[in-house]
Amino acid sequence: MIRLPVSCQTTGTAESKGECMDKILVLDFGGQYNQLIARRVRELSVYAEIKAYSAISPGEIAKAKYKGIIFTGGPDSVNEKNAPHCSPEVLNLEIPVLGICYGAQLMAYLSGGTVSEAENSSEYGKTELTVKGGKLFENIPQSSICWMSHTDYISMLPEGFEINAETEKCPCAAISNQVRNLYAVQFHPEVTHTEYGTMILKNFIFGICGCKAGWKMDSFIDASVGKYKEKLRDKRVLLALSGGVDSSVAAMLLHRAVGDNLVCVFVDNGLLRKDEADLVENTFKGKFGINLIRVNASERFLSKLAGVTEPEKKRRIIGEEFIRVFEEEAKKLGRINILAQGTIYPDVIESGRGDSATIKSHHNVGGLPDKISFEEIVEPLRDLFKDEVRQVGIFLGLPEELALRQPFPGPGLAVRIIGEVTKEKADILREADAIFREEVKTRNADKSANQYFAVLTDTRTVGVMGDARTYGYTLALRAVTTDDFMTAEWTRLPYEVLERVSSRITNEVKGISRVVYDITSKPPATVEWE
Ligand code: XMP
Numbered sequence: 001m002i003r004l005p006v007s008c009q010t011t012g013t014a015e016s017k018g019e020c021m022d023k024i025l026v027l028d029f030g031g032q033y034n035q036l037i038a039r040r041v042r043e044l045s046v047y048a049e050i051k052a053y054s055a056i057s058p059g060e061i062a063k064a065k066y067k068g069i070i071f072t073g074g075p076d077s078v079n080e081k082n083a084p085h086c087s088p089e090v091l092n093l094e095i096p097v098l099g100i101c102y103g104a105q106l107m108a109y110l111s112g113g114t115v116s117e118a119e120n121s122s123e124y125g126k127t128e129l130t131v132k133g134g135k136l137f138e139n140i141p142q143s144s145i146c147w148m149s150h151t152d153y154i155s156m157l158p159e160g161f162e163i164n165a166e167t168e169k170c171p172c173a174a175i176s177n178q179v180r181n182l183y184a185v186q187f188h189p190e191v192t193h194t195e196y197g198t199m200i201l202k203n204f205i206f207g208i209c210g211c212k213a214g215w216k217m218d219s220f221i222d223a224s225v226g227k228y229k230e231k232l233r234d235k236r237v238l239l240a241l242s243g244g245v246d247s248s249v250a251a252m253l254l255h256r257a258v259g260d261n262l263v264c265v266f267v268d269n270g271l272l273r274k275d276e277a278d279l280v281e282n283t284f285k286g287k288f289g290i291n292l293i294r295v296n297a298s299e300r301f302l303s304k305l306a307g308v309t310e311p312e313k314k315r316r317i318i319g320e321e322f323i324r325v326f327e328e329e330a331k332k333l334g335r336i337n338i339l340a341q342g343t344i345y346p347d348v349i350e351s352g353r354g355d356s357a358t359i360k361s362h363h364n365v366g367g368l369p370d371k372i373s374f375e376e377i378v379e380p381l382r383d384l385f386k387d388e389v390r391q392v393g394i395f396l397g398l399p400e401e402l403a404l405r406q407p408f409p410g411p412g413l414a415v416r417i418i419g420e421v422t423k424e425k426a427d428i429l430r431e432a433d434a435i436f437r438e439e440v441k442t443r444n445a446d447k448s449a450n451q452y453f454a455v456l457t458d459t460r461t462v463g464v465m466g467d468a469r470t471y472g473y474t475l476a477l478r479a480v481t482t483d484d485f486m487t488a489e490w491t492r493l494p495y496e497v498l499e500r501v502s503s504r505i506t507n508e509v510k511g512i513s514r515v516v517y518d519i520t521s522k523p524p525a526t527v528e529w530e
Contacts, residue, residue: 021219022211023047025056025066029084029102031073035345037100037190039385040198041070045213046205058089068096068209071103073188077117077152078102078109085110096181096208098136104184105152108175111182113158121169123148126193134164134176136183136203144195146173146187153186181208217391221253224380228257232378235337240326241266241292242410243280246342246381248402249393253380254340255290256396263291263336265329267322270298271412271426274434283402297325298423305414305421311530314421318411327371336374343379344389406451407485415530419458425473428511429456432475435508439501440479440493449491452479454505455518455529463506463513472513475505479518480527488522 024041028034028050041048049066061069069090076083088110091097099107105115129146131137146167154172157163161182165174176183183204189197205211237254241247241264254262264284268277277294285292304317330336368377381389393403409415416433417425433454440446455476463470477498482488502515518525 021047021214022067023049024205024211025061025069026050027069027071027086028052029072029074029106031102033188033190034072037070037072040190040201041205042215044202044205045215046211047215053084053086058087058093061090062093066095067211068098068205071097071099071106073101073103076102078105078115091182097183098204099184101150101186101188104186105154107182107184108154108158111158111161113154113161114156115152116155118151118153121153122151123167123169127167129165129167129173129187131165132163135178135208136174136176136200137164138203138207140196140199145193147191147193148187150186183208217388217395221392221395224253225257228254228380232258232338235261236335237262237338237340238330238336239264239340241280241284243276244408245393245403245405246344246389248398249389249396250340250342250380251284251290252393252396252398255288260291263293263333265293265295265326267295267297267325269301269318269322269412270423271301271414273408274430283399293329295325295329300325302421302423307420309419311415314414315411318414323369327369330369330372336372339374339377341377341379343382345383345385409528415528416453416455418456418529425456428473428509429454431509432505432512435504436477436501439497439504443497445493445497448481449479449493450482451527461514470513472511474514474516475512477501477515477517480522485527488527490519490521
């Protein structure tokens with residue numbers, strides 16, 4: 001979680017002078033949207049701290065002077081024997097509480113109400129909400145859409161509570177005891193499908209808790225830099241810098257904290273995009289004076305990939321080879337205390353998805369060097385979402401070209417070259433991909449596409465150039481529009497842009513005789529071809 005500025009963490013003197021910013025406690029009962037709740041609060045410029053329900057006592061909550069508490073959702077039923085319950089005392093601290101989903105049921109249960117399993121009234125997805133009143137629903141129309149996901153429901157109100165909203169199947173979709181400042185909603189205001197979710201959170205945070213908006217991304221930067229300055233004093237920190245957004249921002253942040261004690265290793269595996277390796281070196285070493293070791297390992301990677309066509313095998317080879325190169329470089333550096341990683345919150349959720357099927361293994365999430373020992377691994381961005389990481393990068397002065405760049409897979413062009421990867425194919429793809437990206441950008445077509453790139457297929461087709469027959473590769477163009485990359489629409493790029501790209505590529509890139517456009521969404525296709 002994002003920690004407080006150091007001044008607030010240490011003695012409390014700043015706090016007692018009233019200088020500390022307002023903060024909300026997100027009490028975590030294990031739901032899937034917990035981080036999202038904290039993020040929504042942060043978006044409203046109020047600092048939010050997530051704590052497991054069992055990790056903080058009512059006394060500690062009172063001492064920390066939270067302005068409000070949010071109980072999150074969770075997968076359990078409050079009536080189960082081992083269901084996560086916090087102390088009922090939390091409701092008596094005279095701090096406003098908002099319970100969401102499981103958190104709402106828990107609030108009702110701890111206050112003497114009844115929670116039952118809904119026989120026919122479980123609700124999933126968009127549901128019409130009818131508002132009856134109450135402080136939480138100020139400036140919200142009587143009828144709107146909310147996002148429901150529950151089996152249990154509050155079947156009997158606790159004493160002193162009233163109903164503030166209902167749905168067709170859920171009589172207690174929102175309840176409150178306004179005298180005690182306790183509010184509960186069965187639906188999820190934090191997800192965007194709830195039409196007035198942000199307004200509900202605003203009403204709670206500002207109207208009910210009385211918070212002042214004062215938290216910004218630069219507060220996160222100050223807090224992190226302060227924290228790591230202290231924690232990593234006199235330690236040598238090693239970071240694998242790929243040039244992607246996450247590791248770049250991690251490098252900038254840690255460089256601010258530890259200066260020359262940060263060493264970045266950048267491995268050029270021969271599978272990067274055109275001019276990418278130079279851009280990384282010029283930016284980090286040239287512009288920011290960061291200790292950067294560029295390892296030119298193209299030949300090594302390409303020789304390991306020779307003859308390999310199976311996508312997962314390619315990924316595995318690249319992941320393993322990367323670790324070996326990284327270990328060798330680390331060894332040359334002598335004693336290193338800390339390994340830093342640019343892990344961000346979605347990586348944490350994705351890699352924590354226990355038994356879900358592996359669609360593609362993302363090597364940059366799992367692999368860690370095993371031949372070097374570190375005292376600790378630090379992950380300064382592990383609580384941030386991608387767009388928050390980009391904002392941090394911009395605040396830190398990272399050029400937009402790097403901070404706003406589109407995702408690029410760890411295995412690089414290897415998963416965009418179908419079949420065997422060779423230097424010749426990588427060079428062809430690099431040129432074609434650069435033309436595609438340049439044209440989309442300069443013709444302003446990039447606003448609708450969140451990721452766009454070229455793929456070199458393994459299919460050769462016949463073409464004609466002048467009077468001669470050609471027999472070259474088929475290149476596929478891929479552009480997708482998406483919020484989260486979990487699902488994606490193929491982007492309707494203007495025909496003129498596609499036409500220009502096709503013409504330039506077939507004329508300028510030797511070895512390509514045909515260009516096609518991928519019009520498949522995800523699902524059923526994935527974004528990358530391999
Ligand atoms: P897919 O192809 O799974 O891609 O629909 C979703 C997003 O993830 C990126 N991607 C990867 N990123 N290592 C990465 O770091 C990988 O192995 C990898 N495979 C896919 C992809 O570019 C898209 O943004």
